[in-house]
Amino acid sequence: MTIDSNTIFPTMFNNDFRDIVNHKFTEYCEKGGRGSCKSSFLSIAIIWLMVNNPDFNALVLRKVADTLSDSVYEQLLWAIDVLGLTDRFKATKSPLRIIYTKTGQRIIFRGADEPKKIKSIKLKRGYFAITWFEELTEFSAEDVETIKLSTMRGGDKFWIFYSFNPPSSARNWCNKEFKSSRKNTLIHRTDYRGVPQEWLGQAFFEEALSLKERNERAYRNIFLGEPTGTGRNVFENVTLREITQKEIDSFDYCFYGIDWGYYPDPFAYVQMAYNPAKKTLYIFDELELLKHGNEQASNALEEHLLNWYGTDVNGHCKVNYKNDRIVVDSAEDKSIGDFILYGWNIKAAIKGPHSREPGYKWLQSLNEIVIDPARAPHSADEFSLYEYEIDRKSGEILSGYPEGQADHCMSAVRYAMESVWRRRGG
Template sequence: MQINLNDLIAPIFYKLHHQVKNHEYTHYWLRGGRGSTKSSYISIEIIIGMMKNSNYNAIVFRKVGHYLKESVFEQLIWAIDKLNVSNFWKISLSPLGLTYKPTGQRIIFRGCDDPKKSKSVKLRKGYFAYCWYEELDEFTGMNEIDTLNQSILRGGDKFWVFYSFNPPKSKNAWVNYEATNPRPDKIVHTSCYLDVPQNWLGPQFLIEAETCKIQNYKKYLHEFIGKAIGTGGNVFENVEEKTITDEMINGFKTIRHGIDFGFAVDAFAYVQGAYDGKYYDLYLFDEVYQIKLTNELAAKKIKPKLMRYEYSVIMADSAEPKSIVTLRNLGLNVYGAKKGPDSVNYGMKWLQSLNHIYIDRQKCPNTYKEFVNYEYERNKDGEFISAYPDKNNHTIDACRYAFINDMPVRNKKSFW
């Protein structure tokens, strides 16, 4: 069966495909929003390139190794299937790997959450001609990438390094800055869903994009067009101050409650709110926030806030089972929020993805202060990176716990 690459690669990538084929550059930075098909394009290039040269191998990195199987691994298997060469490839799940059967060439997958995983990578034959960094913005900075490249890009004369990412909101994020930092062996390519044949994406994707465009244009520009819409390092660009009346509260179907424990240095934080799943809006309208607050005093402060509700379940940090038991003995229905790999990032990205986070500043002054002032972590060079600092985020953590049942779960074995 003859495969037409035009059926697999969007027109926006035609020129780039020839540049890759002719090895015009070594470093290929592909940025774009949802549905830009940049990852699909990269996977096609790697499979084709390896099958044309028996000396080429590939290594694929993600910051968190837990996500390799459901993202880049599946993406490369998709490319193998689409190219109609499945019979020539061996798939290994433990450890993750793909092997080209005729020659033994390998595609290796590594997570960088554990530095040991990226060391001592050996090949029996050939060298790593292809290297792919997926979700580049999740890495800590160019120093980390340079260190990995220096250990991988050796033993050969030609290399293709792919970097794929959705630009972070902040224009000051390190990955946005590096994308504008020129070097002669580097090219930056930009794409979005508008550059892709609509039938590839399906009608539902287009509905979601247009709905987002109408409801939250800034979010649309960031998530679907792939623009860095922020000027600083603020994590939450969707926070709005709003007076939330008793009439509004009575109209919410379900009220959520969350607790983040703290005492000597970190504050004890309780938040109360509601989620409107139809419009992807969050409403926060009550809090308890205090340093050196014992569990007994916390229970006394929280109980009056629950009187208006017939039954209330409070989700709390499961890392403190003793405090949970104490609060339950004091009459509060408190349960520990189950955590999984990278649950913090998942919860934070869900909060960021909402159209609006409405906070009643009069009722929740500390919640409002934390949300509007919370910034991304910085690296040693003072550049913003896509990491969330574990400080001044007590009400934010309480929100993550409170709304865990409203978050879409991508993998039932992961997260909550």
């Protein structure tokens, strides 16, 4: 079966469809704003996969079963109709399912109210090659893993589809989990601007532009699918982008920090540079380790920096990185002593009551904190997700920097930059 993709889904999905057909990835996340046609695209892809693979069945899920018939069920019937295959499928509402009559393949619909029960579904032919989690934000991460363990068996090829409108809070698990593409997972964000206007209607575009004029933050979240934040972000000056090697090579001086940890708190090493004229901090290298003793952490850091700087023709590191001063958490005398013994140039940070506040205030005062999310993903997450807390009774934002949120890389940054922000009076 072949289709003319340019007439049934927006061209912005062409590469995704090609990857799905060629099974380039196992997991595909289509996230985006209202009117982005992501669910329409996935419903077409599911029907195409089934028609072209006689052993493939599909499991389509919403968190609550009562929402299935008016959403994904109708969406898949639409896809069947658009593909001109209505006479080849039989659809029933009790039970809720769609059958490809030529082979008996099935599209089964289930709510994830009790995800463990899904493993009891029996098929007459083939296996569940396709699983679609629609409105992923309704599920918990645990729901998803439980269901995948139940369905990913009986075959050698699987397609897991996720679709959702990103919540405004960057701390939401979907936003954190599906931030950028990774091995075996394609993540694609789309919005209505890539959809032909006649498909959505003039009124839709007018509504979007009206909201943009009234509330741009809400517009960016609802229509562009951006996790714009809750308005409680501590660091509003963070920019996530690639920091090129050319930029890194141009820095005159770099700063290094370590926050000690073992488990559940990690050992965190971060490298950065600062441009005082632009009041801009650049974070472009890190190493996080769990369950590493001091000697193991030292060895891992040496290996990391050897890879970072590269070696000469004799196999020696091009840079004597142990000459670089690393400012570390002063609370662990043993760790400091061990690392000095291992040959590192260690300086203990100046700490005391309320020592975080001046460092964080200085970071907030910068024009920009640029973080490369590929080179320093944990730093990117921590700075992006760090939010002021809310009083549960009044709903008001609480003052002060919250405890309990991940801040290990942020602490390493604060230690590393101590000589700068203390010289400027915090």
